[in-house]
Amino acid sequence: MLPPVIAGVDGSVESLAAADWAAREAARRDRSLRLVQVWNWHPRQEDGEPVTAAQRHQAQRVLRQAKARVRAVVPNVRPYDEQVEGPATAALLKAAEGAEVLVLGSRGLSGVTGLLVGSVAQGVVARATRPVVLVRADEEPADEHLLARDGRPSILTGFREVVLGVDLGDPCDAVIEFAFEAARLRGAGLRVVHAWRQPSPLGLGPGDIGLVSGPQRAEEWLGFLSAVLQVWRDKYPGVEVTETVAEGRAQSALLRAASGASLLVVGRHLTDRPAGPRIGPITHAAIHHVGCPVAVVPHE
Structure with missing residues (x-):
């Protein structure tokens, strides 16, 4: 099986933009799309902290939201999803090992300040052995054209x-x-x-x-x-x-x-x-x- 394009999703605007971009890239490369949600990716939760039933429910909602958005943007791509436990950086690095490309989001700020990448995304970029693409929150399909x-x-x-x-x-x-x-x-x-x-x-x-x-x-x-x-x-x-x-x-x-x-x-x-x-x-x-x-x- 050919390596998929993988997007990390956490419900944020930037991760949904990353999922959209990943879906378009999967269609271009004729690859499957895998959406990965890490249990403790929430910025206020420490790595290794136990996951509650409410957090599991929230994770499932995040994946449903991302899948619905991807299907609306790129109907010919059928994403499959996976929920994995953190720490977030380690979980995403492990996912990236089997990826054609790993796609993550970055929060768009002003042109002077630039992009706030975040510790998880920056940690993945610094250690990944496969290509990683960072996508800003306000990225739209027309921006590529x-x-x-x-x-x-x-x-x-x-x-x-x-x-x-x-x-x-x-x-x-x-x-x-x-x-x-x-x-x-x-x-x-x-x-x-x-x-x-x-x-x-x-x-x-x-x-x-x-x-x-x-x-x-x-x-x-x-x-x-x-x-x-x-x-x-x-x-x-x-x-x-x-x-x-x-x-x-x-x-x-x-x-x-x-x-x-x-x-x-x-x-x-x-x-x-x-x-x-x-x-x-x-x-x-x-x-x-x-x-x-x-x-x-x-x-x-």
């Missing part, structure tokens, strides 16, 4: 671009492939972004050219990016790729590129560190400040 000719939102127009952030110092096949496949499934263009910084004279090594101009260095990076992507262009000939290199901080470049995207794809290293799992500064900025859904793809 281009505006209609009259400027109104529509689900009948083409999809907005998928944006992929690439570190040319450590390009990862799993992350790149996820983005190309997401673009193919949507019939969307793929914008690949790499950010670079001008080296300081103190950081130059033997043989380095310290006087190369910014435009020349940008052309070099663009050539490297094209070379890295060539094998994926060949594998996905139907995906229109736009390559972008920007001087400056990667976080800023991705935030700009993702402002009109249907999906942002970033990577996260799986390597263990003494201080425990971390998501890295670029991924951290993406999941907190980007308005569109963000896919975090773990890699070695």
